[in-house]
Amino acid sequence: TDQKRMEEALKKSEEYYRAIFENGGTAMAIVEKDGVISKVNSESETLLGFSLQEIEGKTRWDEFIVEEDRERLRQLFLKGQRKLKTTTAQYEADLIDRWGGRKRGLFKASIIPGTKQYVVSVMDVTELKRMEEALKKSEEMYRTLVEDQTDLICRFLPDGTLTFVNDAYCRYFGKSRDDLVGQSFLTLIPEEDQQNALNHLASLNKDRPVETCIHRVILPGGEVGWQQWTDRAILDKAGKIVEFQSSGQDVTDRKLAEDALKETNKKLNLLGSVTRHDLMNRISAIDGYAQILSEIAPSEPTIQKCASSILDLSESARRQISFTRDYHEMGIAAPRWQRVDTLAETAASAVSLNGVRLEVETGPAEVFADPLIEKVFINLMENSVRHGEKTTSVKISFRDRGDAGVIIFEDDGVGVPTDQKERIFDRAFGRNTGYGLFLAREILGITGISITETGLEGEVARFEMRIPKENYRMDE
Known part of the structure; x- marks a missing residue:
């Protein structure tokens, strides 16, 4: 009959929801209008340390809440009763288990349609919160370390779009973080140098993820300076570059000093080259006179000895001049x-x-x-x-x-x-x-x-x- 079918359907429905209640993977409880817990599942026993017999019909839900969170949750509970909404928002509070231990719980409560009972689920997020706090402290420490650096530090995407800059970076270029993040760092480099910067980044890969380069930059006043950057490629699991992290320093003074030194060396080398050329010509002339002297008096031992000594000395001088040529070239070109x-x-x-x-x-x-x-x-x-x-x-x-x-x-x-x-x-x-x-x-x-x-x-x-x-x- 229809009544029989309805009873069987109700029975199946009850079994279905009981299975969900018992095997939902989180602690669940049925709370009556007066706050007394009428039913809990096995996960609740594990979370709180009390048996079903100790809880059901004998304990109010707020007895398991730490005192400092208790009143806030009571008000939320009463508010839900007044409005009779089906679902309340999620909220967090600390629980007290049988042994006085504190656990962080994530609560969600819903009114059972047609009743004034609540079904409350509680997820133990103690370890998750601990990890979040540890991550937060780690991020704060990292951020403090980065922000306190005098070096310029930034991160950017493969297309050059900045995703992070530290305070030193902002101060150097005279721009705010909002002005820089989301923009390409290439705008800070003279146009004629931009391709070299891109070529440098393109040379990075999983086998050689870190390289250093020096290039020009545009300073706040429009003048041009020099920076040295150490760039590191950040790769995904497939080995594809997804981002770059870079640390830079201003090397304008050093670069100007190096250029001045190179120019000085260039002039000294030119002077040395001219001097060596002139000395070689004079040594060749001395060799010629020594040869003539030897030919004029072939039978005079003293003259022959003098001529031979002159040739030996001129050859020694020639070797020393050759040595100065080789030696002065060292260090001129960069290693x-x-x-x-x-x-x-x-x-x-x-x-x-x-x-x-x-x-x-x-x-x-x-x-x-x-x-x-x-x-x-x-x-x-x-x-x-x-x-x-x-x-x-x-x-x-x-x-x-x-x-x-x-x-x-x-x-x-x-x-x-x-x-x-x-x-x-x-x-x-x-x-x-x-x-x-x-x-x-x-x-x-x-x-x-x-x-x-x-x-x-x-x-x-x-x-x-x-x-x-x-x-x-x-x-x-």
Whole structure:
């Protein structure tokens, strides 16, 4: 009959809602008009530490609320009763469990249609609130650290749109944070320099996410200054760049000083070049007069001895002038990254190896060094050929030792006498010009690279060039 069907439908409905009540995943309770809890689920037992028998019909809902939150929740409860709205807003309060422990609860209460009962759900958000507080403190600490920095700090999207700037950034450009965030940082760079800045950012990737660059910027008064930026690419899980974080400093004074120094060096180099040219001409003239003197009196021993001494002295002067030419070029050009295998091969093409076999096993190693480092390899190869006596092969290899990289240059010649391993780097030591290894050590030292001789006398000459960790890389 219809009544039977209605009873069965009601039974199924009750079972359905009872299943939801018991298995909803949160603590739930039925609260009567007078505030007494008439029913709770098992999650409520877990949350509060009381059994169903201890709660149902015996306890008011507000007995589980801490005193400082109790009155506020009572008023919300009464307000809901007066308005008889189906659903109230969510609110938070601290709960007290059986053992006096405090837990943060997220409450939601709804009137059961056709009754004056409430169904109340409570989610334990204690751990969530703890994490939120920890995150808030961490963000405050990070923000304080960033804002107190004298360095300019910003974040921006791949298209250049600024998403964050610190106070130092705002002060430097004379703009408010609202004026800057949402705008492209490119507007702060002279138009002719913007493409270089974009090219620099385009060079960053997951294998090389951090790089430094120097570029011009437009100052508040319209004049142009210089900044040095260290840019870091922020990547998503797929390795795609989603943002950049950058730290910058004003280097205008340093850049102007560097430019002034370069201009001064340029003028000094020009003067040195002219002077060396003139001296070489005069030495050639002295050689000519010495030759004439020798030819005028071929049978006079004293005159022949004087002429020979003059030629020896002029040759010594010529070598010293050549040394000043090589030495003054050091440090003029900025150090740069250079592949070791390319340096070795280029040096070999400039030296007559006379059948000596060259092996290069440096892989993709790159070194940050003065451009004149090529002369180091040329000098070492010339020494192997000239002084090795029995040299048949030269081997150049690279070792990554973790705290430093080492370029190893070795030949199978007679080696270096034990008592000369350090003296060979002294100025004017040697059987030829005496300046080669002295210059080599000076060139390498510009970027902190040291060189020592570690071979075995009579068996092998072995030079080790030790490179600081920050000045070498393995670029595949």
